[in-house]
Every structure is written in structure tokens, then in C-alpha cells.
Amino acid sequence: TAQNNTYPLGTVHSVGSGDLNVYDVVGDSETKTKNNVAMIVLYDIRGFNVTNTRLFCERLAYEYKIRVLMPDFFRDQPTANATWPRVEQDLLTVNTYLHSEGYTKIGLIGFCWGGLRAMKACGNGNNVSWTNTPFFTGISIHGSQLNVPDADVLQVPMLFIRAGNDPSFDSITAVLDQKLFGSRCEYKVYQNMTHGFVSAGANYSNPANVAAIDDVHQTLRTYLSKTVASTYPFGTVHSIAGSELKVYDVVGNNGATTNNNVAMIVLYDIRGFNVTNTRLFCERLAYEYKIRVLMPDFFRDQPTANATWPRVEQDLLTVNTYLQSQKYTKIGLIGFCWGGLRAMKACGNGNNVSWTNTPFFTGISIHGSGLNVPDADVLQVPMLFIRAGTDPSLDNITAVLDQKSFGSKCEYKVYEDMAHGFVSAGANYSNPANVAAIDDVHGKLRAYLTKIVGNGSENMKASFITIAFFAFFVKIFSALL
Structure with missing residues (x-):
């Protein structure tokens, strides 16, 4: 039984020069749809003319405001005629059509039969003509016959959803966890549902089934928001030479020397x-500002309490030395919550810090926890402080820093409608207000860093001129003697 459809209906039309029809739903009739995103739906074994599957397309397009196309792979022929080469060609045909319509981020959602095909299309197996998949993500909903060989050649993150009576994801998860994008793959099990509960087999007279479908749509929107936002180059995990310390390392400019030698x-x-979410922050900052971003693993899979300040300090010195060896001359810190306080400590010369002068040119605290006056007293460089409306006031910090020579360069920003953690681990990418706040934070960071890096450049430039002039004077004076 299909739910009463209150969403705009799609239209059936052909694409390309062949006989391929699509069910086409535009999510926002007045403006370009969200972020130029389009999703291609690969239906289940019941095929093209199933009300429940079309309803899924209509609801996703309307609620998430994206373009959704469902091709008719079977063409009223036996299912066996829809061979992989033909499905692949159909996907390329629709992909080309969507690009011609101005959509730049195209993903796949597959049900049952379509779930496996979505997974295949997001990889580069021998039976796929492309070297690099043209799709930015795939979603498999109660996918049938998902397998390790296709997981081995997967190239982009995927969301996997299954019912309680569908096969386990364990073998797939074990493979994907080893991939660079493994942390972005997601898995959800609806234990009380049975195979087909979202598409052709959906029972809209069953409140539990309706609630599960509602949750699936929410899960999809959240996942897509994160994945659309994270179309930045991935970082790599590696250890720093001569150390047990691992880092997540993102180079923002295709491996070239990054912006002003900043890290x-x-x-x-x-x-x-x-x-x-935290890795996504690193990737976006590196890509948009074209700088090097490293995130050390201070905890090392141990209890948080083991990350004492002396060990954190040593880790920071280790990474600082490594970055200097990579020719980065301006190295700063950004800390979230626990890390916000440590960033502040490292930008000063308190008694519990071994350096006399901090090696870092600035620090940024984002919803920092435990910020305090003693650490503000010994701060040596400008900082940017960002907090949520639920975080403690920064007034006592501001009062101290206003008295310092660099006080006018310190900046403060409050996001009153946000809650603690809204930029990093607690970010909710299905909440438009949270997404807008994160966008603003990145804009604020880039503007602040540009100013501070520029100030630093001028200071360095002035110092260089002074030194050069002094050397020239000494040389002339010596020649006269």
C-alpha cells in the first residue's frame, strides 16, 4: 500500500538518442536544486512502474531539493536482458544528460537488484569501462548480493542500509574500513524490518514501517549533506618519521607548495x-585555503587522561619539526573543545610549557573547553576564539588579551543559535542552520588567517630589509677601513 502522495509528481521522458525512459523529479521548481546535486535511482526487481519506488524518488527530491532520475533499465523486457554492460551504458547516458543540465555532483541510490549495481558503478572493476567512477557516492538500500570483490574496487564512500533479514555487512565493512574513505562509509540496520521495506515492499498501513521509512529519508539526507560537503581531496594517515605519532595529513594544493608556506x-x-566531521573540517580548510593541515592522534587509542600536557606538547613539537623540514615557515594551531584549551596553552609560555617563545604564529579555539585567565596571561600571539551560544562567555579572556600588545589582533565570534561542538564532531549536516554556521566559520577562519599571515609577512619583510641594510652598511664601512 502506498502512502498518500503529497509530493510533486515526476514526469516520464526519454534521454539520449536511444530507447531509455526515466522517471524525472525536480525537487525545487523555482530555483536550481541544492548544490547542483542529482541522484540516479536504480530500482529493485519489480521495475519501473512501482508506486512506492516512485514515491521514494518524489519525497527525496522534494524534501532534499535535489534532482532525482530513475531510469527504466528493464524496458519491459525480462530482467536478465539488463546485463551489466547495458546498465553501465544507461548510467553513462543519464550521467551525460544530467551534466548537460548543469548538475555537477551525481550519485546513485539502489534498491535490492539496484543496490548491487550502484556498488559496482561506484568502483572500477574489470567489468566497468571507466577508470574513475563518475559518481560521488552510492547508497545501497537492502542491496542484494553485495560482495567483497566489488568492495575491493570501490572508489567513493557509500551508505549501506539493510533490513534485519538481509545478509550482514561484516565482510563488506572489513574491506572498506581499510580504504582511505573508509571512515566516511556508513551502515544502518533496521532489525525489525524485512527485505524491501523502503521500496516495492513498503507497507504504509504499518506504523512501524512508516516510521522506518521516515528514518531512512532522514539518514539519507544527513549522509548526503555530509558527503556533498566532503567532496574535497582526502588526506592520508601516516606516522611522523622516528615517532609512534600518527597524523591525518591533507595537502591543499595538489601536492604543490601551499599558500604562503602556511600549515x-x-x-x-x-x-x-x-x-x-573533524577530518572533513581539515580537508575543507586545506582545499579552500590551499594550506597544509595535519591532525595528530594525541590519544593513540588510549584513555584521554593519558594525553597529558607534557605528551601533547612533545607531539606538537614533533609535528612542528616535521613541517619545518617540509619547508613550512608559518605554523599555527586550531583546537576544538579539548583541543581548544591545548591550542591556547601552546601559543603561550606558561610554566608547563618548555619553550620560552611559542613556535606557533597563531592559534584558533573553536568551542574551546576550560579556557582560563592564567593561560590568557601568558599568551604570546594573537588568537581567534569561536564559541557556540551554549559555551561559556569569553569576557574574562578578552579583558586580559585587550591589555596585550597584540590584543587588537585577537578576534572573537559567537554563534548564539548553535550548540557546543557544532563545527566538529557534533556537526549536524542535515540542519541547514548548522551547515550555514559551518560555512561562516570557514569564511571567518580564512579571513582571519589571511590577515595574520599578512601581518606576519610584513613583519618578516621589515626584519629582512633591516638585516639586509645593516649587512650592506657593515660591508661598506669595512671597505673604507
Whole structure:
């Protein structure tokens, strides 16, 4: 039984020069749809003319405001005629059509029969003509016959959803966890549902089934928001030579020398190293500002309490030395929550810090936890402080820093409608207000860093001129003697 459809209906039309029809739903009739995103739906074994599957397309397009196309792969022929080469060609045909319509981020959603095909199309197996998949993500909903060989050649993150009576994801997860994008793959099981509960087999007279479908749509929107936002180059995990310390390392400019030889070290929040949202922050900052961003694993899979300040300090010095060996001359810090306080400490010369002068040119605290006056007293460089409306006031910090020579360069920003953690681990990419706030934070960071780096450049330039002039004077004076 299909739910009463209150969403705009799609239209059936042909694409390309062949006989391929699509069910086409535009999510926002007045403006270009969200972020130029389009999703291609690969239906289940019931085929093209199933009300429940079309309803899924209509709801996704309307609620998420994206373009959704469902091709008719079977063409009213036996299912066996829809061979992989023909499905692949149909996907390329629709992909070309969507690009011609101005859509730049195209993904796949497959049900049952279509779930496996979505997975195949997101990889580069021998039976796929492309070297690099043209799709930015795939979603498999109660996918049938998902397998390790296709997981082995997967190239982009995927969301996997299954019912309680569908096969386990364990073998797939074990493979994908080893991939660079493994932390961005997601898995969800609806234990009380049965195979087909979202598409052709959906029972809209069953409240539990309706609730599960509602949750699936929410899960999809959240996942897509994160994945659309994370179309930045991935970083790599490696250890620093001669150390047990691992870092998540993102180079923002295709491996070339990055912006002004600037690098930022990110100190994560209490959730630690393997958090998708925090890594996404690093990737976006590196890509948009074209700088090097490294996030060390201070916790090392140990209790947080083991990350004492002396050990954190040593880790920061290790990474700083490594970055200097890579020719980065301006190294700063960004800390979230737990890391916000440590960034502040490292930008000063308190008694519990071994350096007399901080090696870092600036620090940024984002919803920092435990910020305090003693650490503000010994701060040596400008900082940017960002907090949520639920975080403690920065007034006592501001009062201290206003008295310093660099006080006018310190900046403060409050996002009153946000809650603690909104930029990193606690970010909610299905909430438009949270997404807008994150966008603003990145804009604020880039503007602040540009100013501070520029100030630093002028100071360095002035110092260089002074030294050069002095050397020239000494040389002339010596020649006269």
C-alpha cells in the first residue's frame, strides 16, 4: 500500500538518442536544486512502474531539493536482458544528460537488484569501462548480493542500509574500513524490518514501517549533506618519521607548495582521531585555503587522561619539526573543545610549557573547553576564539588579551543559535542552520588567517630589509677601513 502522495509528481521522458525512459523529479521548481546535486535511482526487481519506488524518488527530491532520475533499465523486457554492460551504458547516458543540465555532483541510490549495481558503478572493476567512477557516492538500500570483490574496487564512500533479514555487512565493512574513505562509509540496520521495506515492499498501513521509512529519508539526507560537503581531496594517515605519532595529513594544493608556506595543526575534540566531521573540517580548510593541515592522534587509542600536557606538547613539537623540514615557515594551531584549551596553552609560555617563545604564529579555539585567565596571561600571539551560544562567555579572556600588545589582533565570534561542538564532531549536516554556521566559520577562519599571515609577512619583510641594510652598511664601512 502506498502512502498518500503529497509530493510533486515526476514526469516520464526519454534521454539520449536511444530507447531509455526515466522517471524525472525536480525537487525545487523555482530555483536550481541544492548544490547542483542529482541522484540516479536504480530500482529493485519489480521495475519501473512501482508506486512506492516512485514515491521514494518524489519525497527525496522534494524534501532534499535535489534532482532525482530513475531510469527504466528493464524496458519491459525480462530482467536478465539488463546485463551489466547495458546498465553501465544507461548510467553513462543519464550521467551525460544530467551534466548537460548543469548538475555537477551525481550519485546513485539502489534498491535490492539496484543496490548491487550502484556498488559496482561506484568502483572500477574489470567489468566497468571507466577508470574513475563518475559518481560521488552510492547508497545501497537492502542491496542484494553485495560482495567483497566489488568492495575491493570501490572508489567513493557509500551508505549501506539493510533490513534485519538481509545478509550482514561484516565482510563488506572489513574491506572498506581499510580504504582511505573508509571512515566516511556508513551502515544502518533496521532489525525489525524485512527485505524491501523502503521500496516495492513498503507497507504504509504499518506504523512501524512508516516510521522506518521516515528514518531512512532522514539518514539519507544527513549522509548526503555530509558527503556533498566532503567532496574535497582526502588526506592520508601516516606516522611522523622516528615517532609512534600518527597524523591525518591533507595537502591543499595538489601536492604543490601551499599558500604562503602556511600549515595548521588541528587538535581534535574529546571524540578523537577517527571522526568523519573533524577530518572533513581539515580537508575543507586545506582545499579552500590551499594550506597544509595535519591532525595528530594525541590519544593513540588510549584513555584521554593519558594525553597529558607534557605528551601533547612533545607531539606538537614533533609535528612542528616535521613541517619545518617540509619547508613550512608559518605554523599555527586550531583546537576544538579539548583541543581548544591545548591550542591556547601552546601559543603561550606558561610554566608547563618548555619553550620560552611559542613556535606557533597563531592559534584558533573553536568551542574551546576550560579556557582560563592564567593561560590568557601568558599568551604570546594573537588568537581567534569561536564559541557556540551554549559555551561559556569569553569576557574574562578578552579583558586580559585587550591589555596585550597584540590584543587588537585577537578576534572573537559567537554563534548564539548553535550548540557546543557544532563545527566538529557534533556537526549536524542535515540542519541547514548548522551547515550555514559551518560555512561562516570557514569564511571567518580564512579571513582571519589571511590577515595574520599578512601581518606576519610584513613583519618578516621589515626584519629582512633591516638585516639586509645593516649587512650592506657593515660591508661598506669595512671597505673604507
